[in-house]
Amino acid sequence: MEAGERRGRLRREAAEYYRGHRVPERMEEALNTLFPQCPEDLYGELANYFSKFSKAPVICKLVGRKIIGGVGQPTLEVELYCTVKNYEKRICSTVMATYSQIPENALPETIEADEKERNYSVHTAVEWVKESLSPMLRHLDPTDQCQADKMLGEYFANKVEEKEEIEKLEEEAKAEEEAAKVTPTSTPKQKKGGKPGKAVSVEAQSIPPAEPAESVLRGSLAIGATSLAIAKAGAIICHVPLYLYTALLKHNQESPKEITLPLPMVTLLNCEKNSPSKLKLVKEIMLIPPVELSLKQGIDRVLDIQKEMTRLLESRGKMSGSQANSKKGKAQKAPPSALKRISHLGCLTAGYDNLEQLLLLMQRACNNIGLELGTDVYLAINCAAHELMDYDKGKYEILTGTFKSPDEMAAMYVDIINNFPFIIALIDPLRKEDRDQWSSICCALGSKCYLIAEDAATQISKLKTDQNINIAMCSGVVLKYINQTKVSDLVELTGILDGQRHITILGSPDGESSDESLVDLAVGLGARFLKLGGLSRGERVAKYNRLLAIEEELAANGALREAKLEFVDFAEESQPEQLSNVLPAPEQG
Template identity: 45%
Template sequence: MGEEGGGRSCGTTRELQKLKQQAMEYYRENDVPRRLEELLNSTFYLQPADVYGHLANCFSKLAKPPTICKVVGKNVLDGLGLPTLQVEIFCTIQNFPKNICSVVISTHFDVHENALPELAEAEELERSDAVSTAVRWVNETITEELQGLAPSNQAEVDQVLRTFFESKVQEDKERKELEKSLEDSTVPTPSPLTPPLPPPPPAKKKGQKQGRKDTLTEKPIIPPEPVEPILCGSMAIGAVSLAVAKTSAVLGSNPLYLNIALLKHHQEQPAKLTIPLLMVSLVSCGKSSPGKLNLMKEVIGIPHPGLTAKQGVDMLLEIQKHINQAIEMSPPPKPETRKSQNGGKRGQSKGKYEVMMGTYKNAAEMVDLYVELINKFPSIIALIDPFRKEDSEQWDSTYNALGSKCYIIAGTASKSISKLLEDGNVGILRCSGLIVKHTNQTTMSDLVEMTNLIDSKKHIAVFGSAEGESSDDSLVDLAVGLGVRFIKLGGLSRGERVTKYNRLFTIEEELVQNGTLGFNEEHTFFYLNEEAEKAAMAGELPEPPEPIFATEVVEESAKT
């Protein structure tokens, strides 16, 4: 016991001597006495407290740069009172741990209205499991993996997170394969059954012409693609990556949007930064609205590029006031009869889009409807998700017909960012641009790579918020730093949305004061369509209309 204690004491003494020796070498190499003498000579007229402050600043410059010492995950509530993930970053600064910042990430779960109780309960359990798994990942492995890393090295942090996530994906794959093998070994093999005879063809009615049925048969409906799997807990990756980026900005006394811009431009500060054009929801349509219009999910207002963000919001608020007055003055909808609810021609709705309550059109008819809509209302400059992603032929037709007049944007019809980056191609559908969201395992490096890919394809990027959003306004900084064309924040109501609009106003004011505010160009659609571009060069197309509105089509209206 004594020998052990004596050995420990000797070891401690040697460690102290080594530290003293290192301190003397540092003292001598950095010429600390001379620096102190210069500092004291230059501040002889200051009070002792001021001298000590200057000394502290001097030594802080010689201190080791801040490093991550702890990452903490917590289960908090989003703007709808549903669980989501909060991440806090602690850094070691001058030998002391310090809480630097926190972020809250939006979940990928959509908000379903009038969902069946059993489906709502199942999604509630799935959401709870996703958040609790993410909290566990952050508080256990991720905090260990990031200890000692500098938050300023975003690429290294994101690579650590990516490697961790890939290992979790592999674990999940192996678990599912094991479960499947166990299930196959326990389920007895059924004996082969004789297939039933096909039913006889229907009797031909008297007077019916041969081949008439074939002419009326519609093309088979392409079944919906399987939903992309989302690994439970993946939001931990995106949240931690954002928290580290924000930590680096705080430690460097920079706004987050500037750090993101530096990341996008390879640490070279751009001369100008632009404010994304707003996409503001003005009217909610579909089955949640009092009317009968099911073609569109919402009508979105887009201010003119020449206006500031504040001017644009003021204009849209005035438009929204008149819209609300018109809706209040309109007569209430008539109650639907039993026939229209349960009978009638609902059996013929399969594979069609419900444009009005009880009125259905197939995908080919929808192309004509959109062309007529844009020709009649040239101020509509964007269509978001006009079709299911399975109706690729109609995406092509709509793009060819309207690509020179408005943006055709893929939102839910697009693949996830991870899949798009894996394919290296954004042209899965014929469209003008994509809606980008920061959710799940998307890191800051992924966002930079994704927007660079969109830019290289001459597409436009729309930065959007998830439905289950929080009051965290970081996504506004991300949109500005990434230099996207539009930002889609929803309506001008609810605290979590208004917080983001206010953040956009603040950033705009800062850029004006710094002289670094750039201006958005007018809307031109020619470069999005080769044929339209050639026609424009020949002077055969008129000037594009002044933009006002966009429409987001309700994808769920397509019955599959």
């Protein structure tokens, strides 16, 4: 007891001396007793010991700046600084990926207007961070993600209300101005009949119109970027990787014993128009490695297929070029094939209108290197059906002059999956408005193929807050971290989807950034798939490398659990209760 009391007294005296009190006569004895190491280690030991008494880090400021994203578009970076041991320290930064609702085949003036709006939005986001979010979040504990996201959500809701009030006042002023201009003599006469010529078919009237695009508030990037920066800072302060920090948020601070890595959907081909007058049937062809392989083995297999596919496409381009030259009587060398061009998605670009022809070519590529589709690797197809709809005719134009109704599209997909059973996922095979057809293909194919909604799903904020989530019946949803999305939103929504037997796919936007946080979020949230694009372009390859690093870390710790491919047989479930809250029935009338 005497030795223990003496040691405790010496510690107290050392602490008093460190706080500025003068106890010089006993200090040397106290230090020698507390820290018996070599003299050169003394200051390090002192720092480690007294750091236990320092205050927890708190946010001191946020810095927002406009930078250039992966596709040359402006986007937002947010840096987070904390007060650590009375010093201001930069903890982390995050970069938001750019996202646009403008389709690839949009008119030039539409694209130009979208670029201007993007610039305004990033500029507004920088102002939000500097003038509002930084003062609002000052002195907040960065490990309190729920409180931070609550404050961000309330701030965003106030901005939405402000915008609505301004728009309401502008509409009232415009209505008054128009009413003042109207005179009795200038009132237009109603037309008795419609303009002759174009007749609207009954079938076209039965097609549900496209729902209006979700409005994006200028500056909303600041909300998502700040929430993610706080999550990254919390992980750093807690000395855990971001994927584990995310898993703790989802499971109420209970650390999972094992973690399953999401399966990668690696984009092999970005299919574009074969000519200006041709439309494409599919947007992306993706490869999914089997669950029996490690991620590293799966990526190596995909790279082998990509090399062989590149060789076949190049030889096909050279052959067509030489045939064209021979017909013209020219002996010059064939022009370089456009098939080598790398898409913004980080993959090869190929112009094909015949999906069956492309699938057979992929079968040939796999056979050439001793692999079999459906056993050694699987396919997923992003159909992007919303880009094919011709609203004048009320049908999908899958090829130039080839139109199909929603019912015919559903039948076509059933035939494709039956003929090519190695396709285990279809993304956006229909518009979200074609609810009956979504239901029919889910019942027909759900037991052997994932039917995924990406553009066919609404924004994350709507998915989380609406009582009736506005997506078609489907196997799962692609979630993207964009605009005003918060980390807490993803945690809550993935929990809902898990409970409804839906799979979650974390998706990378077309305009990706170099920030690797999406991979950690996907792992921590327990996503089934991860859709990152192809194995080219630095901003995309960095994410695959991060996924490989996480696999290596989990395997070393014995915490890696093997993934599974499980399908839902919708045909055996007549209006299942577990889907009712997420997937409402089609509106009547």
